[in-house]
Amino acid sequence: MNLNTILLITxxxxxxxxxxxxxxTDKKGKxxxxxACFIYLIIASPVIYGVINHKIVQYEDADIGLGLSFFTTWFLTICAFLISIYFLIKERSK
Structure with a gap:
């Protein structure tokens, strides 16, 4: 699979x-x-940096930084899912 496709899916x-x-959330407004946009950018920044770095710098061997950036982003995504599920359960219990 192409790296850009994996990035887009992520x-x-x-x-x-x-x-x-x-x-x-019952809070409306800006x-x-x-x-949420700020948190999204913080979570997405490691993988975006890793992909840009991988495109600019052509490594001769495996790029461990790219793998770690995807791992970090997926870990933070799982944390965001758990937090959103907590808010979902909290809202449904009211």
Whole structure:
């Protein structure tokens, strides 16, 4: 699979917890949206940096930084999913 395809799939899956968060919060306005976008950029930044670095610098052997950046982003995505599920359960129990 192409690296750009994997990056796109990763970033699209990363959006899902934020959609769940927005659907289950009762706070409306710009501040929760700005906060969620800021957190999204923080979580997505390791993998975006890793892919850009991989495209610019051509390594002769395996690029461990690229793998670690994907691992870090997927770990943070799982954490975001768990937090969004917590908000979902909290909202449904009311």
């Amino acid at each position: 970033l699209m899956i990363l959006v899902i917890p934020f959609i769940i968060y927005f659907k289950n 501040m929760p949206f700005i906060f």
